[in-house]
Amino acid sequence: MTLMAASGRTPRPGVIWTRPERAGRGPRPAHSRAEIAAAAVRIADADGLDAVSMRRVAAEVGAGTMSLYNYVPRKEDLHELMVDEVSTEYDLETPLTGDWAADVLGLAEQARDLMRRHPWLPRMADSTAYGFTPNALRYLERFLTALDPLDLPPGTKLELLAAVTNTVAGYVTNELAMAERARTLPWSEAEEQAVRGAYLGEQLGTGKFPRLAQTLAGAGAGVESVDYEAAFRRSLKRVLDSFALEAGGGQTSAT
Amino acid sequence: MTLMAASGRTPRPGVIWTRPERAGRGPRPAHSRAEIAAAAVRIADADGLDAVSMRRVAAEVGAGTMSLYNYVPRKEDLHELMVDEVSTEYDLETPLTGDWAADVLGLAEQARDLMRRHPWLPRMADSTAYGFTPNALRYLERFLTALDPLDLPPGTKLELLAAVTNTVAGYVTNELAMAERARTLPWSEAEEQAVRGAYLGEQLGTGKFPRLAQTLAGAGAGVESVDYEAAFRRSLKRVLDSFALEAGGGQTSAT
DNA sequence: TCCTAGTTACGTACAGCGTACGGAGTGAGC
DNA sequence: GCTCACTCCGTACGCTGTACGTAACTAGGA
Numbered sequence: 001m002t003l004m005a006a007s008g009r010t011p012r013p014g015v016i017w018t019r020p021e022r023a024g025r026g027p028r029p030a031h032s033r034a035e036i037a038a039a040a041v042r043i044a045d046a047d048g049l050d051a052v053s054m055r056r057v058a059a060e061v062g063a064g065t066m067s068l069y070n071y072v073p074r075k076e077d078l079h080e081l082m083v084d085e086v087s088t089e090y091d092l093e094t095p096l097t098g099d100w101a102a103d104v105l106g107l108a109e110q111a112r113d114l115m116r117r118h119p120w121l122p123r124m125a126d127s128t129a130y131g132f133t134p135n136a137l138r139y140l141e142r143f144l145t146a147l148d149p150l151d152l153p154p155g156t157k158l159e160l161l162a163a164v165t166n167t168v169a170g171y172v173t174n175e176l177a178m179a180e181r182a183r184t185l186p187w188s189e190a191e192e193q194a195v196r197g198a199y200l201g202e203q204l205g206t207g208k209f210p211r212l213a214q215t216l217a218g219a220g221a222g223v224e225s226v227d228y229e230a231a232f233r234r235s236l237k238r239v240l241d242s243f244a245l246e247a248g249g250g251q252t253s254a255t
Numbered sequence: 256m257t258l259m260a261a262s263g264r265t266p267r268p269g270v271i272w273t274r275p276e277r278a279g280r281g282p283r284p285a286h287s288r289a290e291i292a293a294a295a296v297r298i299a300d301a302d303g304l305d306a307v308s309m310r311r312v313a314a315e316v317g318a319g320t321m322s323l324y325n326y327v328p329r330k331e332d333l334h335e336l337m338v339d340e341v342s343t344e345y346d347l348e349t350p351l352t353g354d355w356a357a358d359v360l361g362l363a364e365q366a367r368d369l370m371r372r373h374p375w376l377p378r379m380a381d382s383t384a385y386g387f388t389p390n391a392l393r394y395l396e397r398f399l400t401a402l403d404p405l406d407l408p409p410g411t412k413l414e415l416l417a418a419v420t421n422t423v424a425g426y427v428t429n430e431l432a433m434a435e436r437a438r439t440l441p442w443s444e445a446e447e448q449a450v451r452g453a454y455l456g457e458q459l460g461t462g463k464f465p466r467l468a469q470t471l472a473g474a475g476a477g478v479e480s481v482d483y484e485a486a487f488r489r490s491l492k493r494v495l496d497s498f499a500l501e502a503g504g505g506q507t508s509a510t
Numbered sequence: 511t512c513c514t515a516g517t518t519a520c521g522t523a524c525a526g527c528g529t530a531c532g533g534a535g536t537g538a539g540c
Numbered sequence: 541g542c543t544c545a546c547t548c549c550g551t552a553c554g555c556t557g558t559a560c561g562t563a564a565c566t567a568g569g570a
Contacts, residue, residue, distance in 0.1 A: 013446040015454040026517025027565045053556065064520040066558080075557065076439070126377060128432035132455060137464055144466035154473030159490055166425030170417060177383035184331070191268040199270040200387060209392055211399035218409030235414055241500070242493035281546025282536040308527065319549040321529080330528065 016077040017134060029070065031061050036071055037085035040078055041118065048183045049120035052078070079124055080133055086118050087135035092142045101240045101252035103146035104160075107139070108168050108236055115172040119180050122173045131165075152247050160243045167235050175228045271332040272389060284325065286316050291326055292340035295333055296373065303438045304375035307333070334379060335388055341373050342390035347397045356495045356507035358401035359415075362394070363423050363491055370427040374435050377428045386420075407502050415498045422490050430483045 021033055039060040044052050054075060058065045072078045090110055096103045115121045124130045131140070140161070147157050182189035204213040220226065241251045276288055294315040299307050309330060313320045327333045345365055351358045370376045379385045386395070395416070402412050437444035459468040475481065496506050 011441040013440075013442040013450045015450055018450075018454050018457070023517060025515075025567060027519085029518065054558080055556080058520095066521075066560095067519050069558075070518055070520095074441075122381060126381075126428045126432070127436060128429060129436065129451065132451075134458065137458055137467065141464040141467045144470050148466070154470040155475065155486075157470055158474050159486060162425060162429070163422070163490060163493070166421045167418070170421035170424070173381045174383060174417070177381070181382060181384065185268075186266040186329075187268040195268045195270055195273075196384065196387075199273050202273070203389065203392055209396040211403070212392065212396045215399050215409040215412055219413050220410065231410075231414060235418060238418070238497035238501070239493075242497040245496070245500075246493070278546065280538065280544080282538095282548085284547070309529080310527080313549095321531095321550075322548050324529075325547060 011073070014073070016072070016080055019073075030067075031063060031071065033071060033081055034085070036061055036068065036078070037081040040082050041085050044082065044120045045118060048180070049123060050184070052082075054078075076127075079127075080130060083121070083124050083130045084133035084135045086114060086121065087133060087139060089114055089117070090135075090139050090142075092138055096146055098149060100146055100149045101244065104143065104164060104240060105233075105236060107143055107146060108164050111139070111165070111168045112172055112232065115168070116176070119176045122169050122176075125165075125169050150243070150247055152243065156243070156246065160239075163239045163243075164236065167232075167239055171228065171232045171235065266328070269328070271327065271335055274328070285322075286318060286326065288326060288336055289340070291316055291323065291333070292336035295337050296340050299337065299375045300373060303435070304378060305439070307337075309333075334382075335385060338376070338379050338385045339388035339390045341369060341376065342388060342394060344369055344372070345390075345394050345397075347393055351401055353404060355401055355404045356499065359398065359419060359495060360488075360491060362398055362401060363419050366394075366420070366423045367427055367487065370423070371431070374431045377424050377431075380420075380424050405498070405502055407498065411498070411501065415494075418494045418498075419491065422487075422494055426483065426487045426490065 022029060036057060040052050040057050043056055043060060054068050055065045057078065058068045068078075072081065130136070143161055143164075144157060147160065150157070150160075152160070178189055178193060182192060185192055203209065204216070237252065244250060244252050277284060291312060295307050295312050298311055298315060309323050310320045312333065313323045323333075327336065385391070398416055398419075399412060402415065405412070405415075407415070433444055433448060437447060440447055458464065459471070492507065499505060499507050
């Protein structure tokens with residue numbers, strides 16, 4: 001009896017990366033994954049992640065909408081292509097210094113800059129899978145290589161990696177939150193900021209949140225006056241120091 | 256000349272919380288914000304955030320779709336209602352112990368448990384606005400109150416708050432990533448895990464990622480074997496210790 | 511060399527989305 | 541009691557992801 005294998009249309013579990021880009025049989029594809037990924041990234045950079053629709057990406061590369069599905073079985077896979085695409089922007093060639101804290105800081109800054117260039121990236125990050133695209137793996141490998149001088153068990157090194165990643169994602173998200181929000185809103189970013197400021201002021205004025213009022217006031221109140229750059233470095237230094245302490249190496253250099 | 260004020264239909268900037276729930280004039284509304292928020296939360300808990308559509312929420316409370324817009328001007332505001340709704344679940348009554356690290360740990364665990372109960376919550380968190388709903392403010396106030404014994408400048412306390420929040424969100428996201436992903440996928444979570452495991456194994460097998468392979472192997476490889484609870488506590492302790500160090504108080508107690 | 515089977519390309523179609531608009535019914539303030 | 545803001549909601553528009561069917565094409569096996 002012939003085994004009734006799943007037909008070509010039936011969705012079979014699979015990762016985009018294990019599917020061959022070109023199947024040997026039919027006419028040669030008119031486009032490539034890289035081309036499609038680049039188009040999607042262009043759209044997301046310009047008009048936000050929500051503007052990345054199958055129709056729009058197809059139009060951007062000059063193909064019919066449904067033709068895209070020959071390259072990308074589901075939209076989520078397109079997102080994965082996008083993450084992988086921008087992951088090529090990492091500079092992983094410059095030699096490591098051997099000072100693990102400095103090297104990790106450099107990698108964290110690269111990740112931060114990547115997210116600043118592609119503000120939709122943090123939103124992808126909370127799907128675990130996206131950290132493991134082929135080019136993203138190169139970043140992880142580099143990160144762990146930078147940790148070579150550090151005497152910590154493997155599990156702890158992964159926790160360090162996670163801590164740094166969380167810190168970077170958290171700070172960039174905060175930094176870009178307003179600007180990214182404004183993209184969807186039917187009014188301007190300034191208006192939004194004014195209105196939210198008024199609301200918060202009103203809440204704090206009730207006296208029900210004395211510590212919060214006092215702390216925000218003491219920290220310099222206005223969200224726009226926060227020095228994200230400095231806060232980012234301080235936070236990262238704390239993270240690194242906490243692991244340095246655990247490895248018995250004392251604090252990391254001031255930098 | 257009469258000033259052409261914006262008509263009732265024109266979208267005016269505004270926060271849902273400053274808009275009065277009941278306007279004095281017309282017939283009394285058949286529903287309430289709380290009822291609508293609870294319905295939305297029920298749907299999100301059961302079928303995921305993407306299942307929360309205006310139509311579905313309206314149906315759930317027994318109203319016409321467009322009637323919802325009398326209570327919630329935009330869908331994003333519905334999301335804000337949801338965050339506020341679940342924020343009522345925080346226990347902020349139990350007295351603080353006075354041990355700031357223990358108190359903060361308790362609050363972090365509450366936040367973690369809340370996210371576990373409502374797995375869509377982390378996805379909201381990256382819109383800054385959502386941390387500042389009225390009931391969420393109570394959590395922030397409590398957090399800062401717990402930090403009273405800690406001698407740090409206001410800005411640093413806020414950084415501590417951010418660090419803890421990032422850590423909690425990061426860990427819960429990792430913990431729930433697979434399960435939440437599986438909701439959308441056209442195949443089972445087990446199949447997904449198998450397929451992704453195979454892909455990762457293949458990549459590691461190329462020898463291009465020696466540190467990564469070695470580290471993952473050394474950490475106990477299988478994602479399912481990770482003790483998230485322990486990792487969570489360790490990471491949080493590192494965060495707290497780093498701030499304790501900065502305050503000159505040495506490490507926090509072991510707990 | 512020809513045949514055939516698998517691929518590529520893509521038009522059409524469907525169910526679902528957020529929400530703009532307009533009309534009918536309601537009840538509080540003048 | 542008149543008026544007018546407000547509640548309710550049916551209809552409709554433009555958008556989404558993608559299932560399905562068909563036509564063109566080409567590489568592998570006979």
